[in-house]
Amino acid sequence: MHLDVVDLRAFYYRTKLGRSVQRSLQGALREMWPDTSGMMLGGFGFAAPMLRPFLDESAKVLSLMPGQQGVMHWPAGAANLSSLVEETFWPIPAGFFDRLIVAHGLEACEMPDALLAEVYRTLAPGGRVIFIVPNRGGIWARRDITPFGYGRPYSVGQLETYLRRNRFQYESHRMALYAPPSNKKFWLKSAPFWERRGRAMGPKFMAGAILLEVSKQVYAVPPGGLREAVRGQVEILQGLGRPKPKPVNNREM
Numbered sequence: 001m002h003l004d005v006v007d008l009r010a011f012y013y014r015t016k017l018g019r020s021v022q023r024s025l026q027g028a029l030r031e032m033w034p035d036t037s038g039m040m041l042g043g044f045g046f047a048a049p050m051l052r053p054f055l056d057e058s059a060k061v062l063s064l065m066p067g068q069q070g071v072m073h074w075p076a077g078a079a080n081l082s083s084l085v086e087e088t089f090w091p092i093p094a095g096f097f098d099r100l101i102v103a104h105g106l107e108a109c110e111m112p113d114a115l116l117a118e119v120y121r122t123l124a125p126g127g128r129v130i131f132i133v134p135n136r137g138g139i140w141a142r143r144d145i146t147p148f149g150y151g152r153p154y155s156v157g158q159l160e161t162y163l164r165r166n167r168f169q170y171e172s173h174r175m176a177l178y179a180p181p182s183n184k185k186f187w188l189k190s191a192p193f194w195e196r197r198g199r200a201m202g203p204k205f206m207a208g209a210i211l212l213e214v215s216k217q218v219y220a221v222p223p224g225g226l227r228e229a230v231r232g233q234v235e236i237l238q239g240l241g242r243p244k245p246k247p248v249n250n251r252e253m
Helices: 005-014 016-032 048-054 112-122 156-165 185-201
Strands: 040-045 060-066 082-085 097-103 123-134 168-176 209-216
Touching: 005 016, 005 048, 016 048, 016 123, 016 168, 016 185, 016 209, 040 048, 048 060, 048 097, 097 112, 112 123, 123 156, 156 168, 156 209, 168 185
Parallel strands: 040 060, 040 097, 060 082, 097 123
Antiparallel strands: 123 209, 168 209
C-alpha cells in the first residue's frame, strides 16, 4: 500500500530527519551515477527528493507518481516536471529512459511483476535503474516513523534474485541510512559520521535502505535469424507422395 503524497512530502521537506535522509540518499546516488549529462532521467514512486541533484545536467527529468499515492507539483518554484500515472501503465514511449530511480515504489506495489515489466519497457537498451527499498535486516523497516517502515522490505539477495527473474542484470549496490531513525538532535547531527562509518565497516544489517542498480539487457538475434536454424525450405506436404487413383477392378463393375 502506497503512502499518501501529503505524508511523504511532509516527511522529506518539513522534518529534519527527512532532510537528513535526502542528503544520505542523494550522496549514495551520486556515487553510483556521478554524471548523467545528456541523459533522459526518470523517477517513479516518490523519487522527487532524490532526483533534484540531476536536474541541471540531465537532458530531461520526469517524476512519475502513482495514482494510489497522489501527485504534487515538482520542483518547487519551477515548471512542473511531475505527472500522475497508473502504477503499471505509464504514458511513456518504449525505451525512453536512460536512467530511472524507483523509490517508495516497488515495496508498496500490489502488482510488482507488472510494475517491473513497465520499468523494463520504458528503459532504453543498456539503460540502468536504481531501486531504493527498505532493508529487511535494518531497524528502519521496524519503525513506522519514516516511509521506510511501510511496505515490503528486502535483503540484497532477495532483491537481486527477484529483479534477475524479471530480466534485469545486477550491476552494483550501496547501503544507506546507518544512523537510527530518530528526531533527536544527537542522532541528526551525527548522521554524516554514521554514514561514513557504516560504509567503511560495511555492516549491512545496520543500514536502513538498499540502493540496488540493475541494467536492461537485450539479447541480439543471431545473424540470419531463422535462416540459421532452418537449412532448407520445408513444404507443407513434404514426405507425402502424390495421390494415385485406385485401380479399377472389373469384377466390381
